[in-house]
Amino acid sequence: MVGMMIAPSAHSKADSERGACDQAHLLLVSAEGSRRRWLVEAEILRSLFRPFRYKSLYLRNRLTMSPMTRYYAPEGVPKPEVAAYYGRRSRGGAGLIITEGTFLDRKLARNNERIPWFHGERLQPWRRIVETVHAGGGAIALQLWHVGGVRDFNFPSCLIPRFDGxxxxxxxxxxxxxxxxxxxxxxxxxxxxxxxxxxxxxxx
Known part of the structure; x- marks a missing residue:
């Protein structure tokens, strides 16, 4: 009888070598995939710090500060602390600052007397705010509000204008x-x- 026999030890060694090669290949593929993902993520992060220009708008970078209502405007007039607050964000590197909500010149536009208005004599403090932000190298965009007769959940006791049919x-x-x-x-x-x-x- 003619036959072939492979010793168990030799068979196990060959399998182990193939398995080790497969694992090494998988590790290389995984490492290459991770490297590519890292390069993409790094490019995205770098793009945030590149200047942006569109027509007359110029931003030193693409970092934008989202609006946050702060209630620092008694009777609709922004306090000096508001200019200091936005100025710190500008000096800290924000490319564009979107302001907190500002009320229109309509009675039913507002529901809280501590949120700033953007009309009449209350515009002067905003001029100081804009100049402070520009001095820090940033840009600023205004958010105009008309909230209607909706009660402010942070100040439920505030009076709101009556609805007119x-x-x-x-x-x-x-x-x-x-x-x-x-x-x-x-x-x-x-x-x-x-x-x-x-x-x-x-x-x-």
């Missing part, structure tokens, strides 16, 4: 639009100007 009239909506347009610290866009021109012509 005629509030949803066309005149009311047009007046609200005007408050957003005039409240925004920028020139009107062509579409906004056309809308206002049409309203003026319709009222003549």
């Amino acid at each position: 005629a509030i949803l009239s066309l005149e009311w909506k047009e007046a609200l639009w005007d408050r957003y347009v005039t409240g925004a610290p920028r020139p009107r866009t062509p579409s906004e100007q056309q809308y206002s021109d049409r309203k003026l012509r319709s009222r003549r």
Whole structure:
């Protein structure tokens, strides 16, 4: 009888060598995948610190501070601490700061007297805030608010304006639009100007 016999010890050794090679290959593949992921993540992180430009907007980096309501504006006037607060964030490296909510010039726009307003004589403190942020190298964007007759859950005892059944009239909506347009610290866009021109012509 002719046959072939492989010793158990030799067979086990060959299997062990193949298994070790397979494991080494898997480790190399895993290491290469981890390296690629690390390179992608590193590139994403680097991109956050690159300047950003779009038309007239320039940001020194892409780090943006999200808005946070702070209730530091008694009777709608931002206190000096507000300018100092935003100034520290600007000096700390924020490229763009989005302000806390600021109320429009509408009675029903606000539900708390400690949230800043953005109209009338209350604009002067905002000028100081903007100058402070710019001095630190950052940019700042305003957040305009109209919250309606909704009670502030942080101050449930605050009085809120009474709801008027005629509030949803066309005149009311047009007046609200005007408050957003005039409240925004920028020139009107062509579409906004056309809308206002049409309203003026319709009222003549």
